[in-house]
Amino acid sequence: MLLRHLRPRHPRPTATPTRFRRLAAVITVVIAGALAGGASPAAPHSRGGAPSATPAAPSSPGGPGNSRGVPGDDSGATPLEEGLPDGPSPRPADAGPSRDILARIPTFPAAPPPQPITLPAGASAPWLTHIPTTQPVAFITIDDGWVKHPQAFALIRAAQVPVTLFLTVNAIQDDPGHFARLQAAGAVIEAHTISHPNLRGRSYDFQRREICGSADRLGAMYGRRPVLFRPPFGEQDPTTLRAVRDCGMRAAFFWKETVNNGVVRYQVGRKVQCGDIILMHFRPAFVADFLAALQAIHDAGLTPALLADYLPDGPEPAIPSSPVSAPPGRDLPASSISGDQRN
Ligand SMILES: [Zn+2]
Structure with missing residues (x-):
């Protein structure tokens, strides 16, 4: 699910190269953390540590999906939910x-x-x-x-x-x-x-x-x-x-x-x-x-x-x-x- 959140299937018009570079930097940190054999607390969850039994959320749920038409459904089915993270970049683990x-x-x-x-x-x-x-x-x-x-x-x-x-x-x-x-x-x-x-x-x-x-x-x-x-x-x-x-x-x-x-x-x-x-x-x-x-x-x-x-x-x-x-x-x-x- 994290991967879906990070994957810009529909890059927003406002996305800038700088933002993509920042995402790339975050992903690099994640990969580096995974290679180091431990999940960095500063990094998003490393799916490498997740059991293979964890099913990916259905991209097209068998049900009617967000039948209520509510934006921001937990399914992440809306473009907004699938957009790039846009908050402050994670700081080092020891930084409040x-x-x-x-x-x-x-x-x-x-x-x-x-x-x-x-x-x-x-x-x-x-x-x-x-x-x-x-x-x-x-x-x-x-x-x-x-x-x-x-x-x-x-x-x-x-x-x-x-x-x-x-x-x-x-x-x-x-x-x-x-x-x-x-x-x-x-x-x-x-x-x-x-x-x-x-x-x-x-x-x-x-x-x-x-x-x-x-x-x-x-x-x-x-x-x-x-x-x-x-x-x-x-x-x-x-x-x-x-x-x-x-x-x-x-x-x-x-x-x-x-x-x-x-x-x-x-x-x-x-x-x-x-x-x-x-x-x-x-x-x-x-x-x-x-x-x-x-x-x-x-x-x-x-x-x-x-x-x-x-x-x-x-x-x-x-x-x-x-x-x-x-x-x-x-x-x-x-x-x-x-x-x-x-x-
Ligand atoms: Zn959930």
Whole structure:
């Protein structure tokens, strides 16, 4: 998926030779890191370290793709998503964000005490594009994990805002410590499958393996079993939502806004609304994307809040002792979670 993100199948008109040279330099660093036998924390994820079982995202999903017509779909199917990274070039691993970058982090009012939403009873997990709340909050979510940006930790820590990470196991397992540091900086880790397939139309067993498996593996790695799920590419079907519930998670999520190359794209209007969920990814442009998300929330008069805080409590699933022996997940009582379809 990283390769697709980097590959300029449709070079943007604004691309300059300088930008291509910078990309070439980044790629050189990646290759050099791979040849050195270790993933440089400053470099995007080396796919050489990824298991061969990691399927590439279908370039033409068997499903209807981004059937909602939402720009910036997680599938990377839009030209924007496939464009070249346009953020600041990664700095050396030991270099924190510059003073200029830190000065661009907005200051937010204190978040109000979260008022969790209520969900009707049902046999499937709810599918949410936003949190229906009038509280002045929005939610930053960051997906995948292929790129381990050297400034992510310092930036998240400096911003002092909660962020939700929907991590793909195959994307993070070459450097799980990177995300443990983000967790220590205040990020909360949720599930985004093991191998990042398009789940729509797949069998229950296949989906359950990907969904339960990612929750179990991430729980074993980070000491907290995820309670939220986002399907790759935002693609799901009723089987997905049933499996999410059966895997002991409370809800599955789409999004409202997307951020890429430092630009926020809106489904509706030009302003983040109360309860909106903002999608970004771990990409080379992480700094620009994160700052853009923060600024958009600030400009809307909102404060970042934690997604999990707005879901009703459910039983805390057991943390498996190891990924191999992990139980497939524990069912929640039917009354504790529901099938609130919003998309
Ligand atoms: Zn993803």
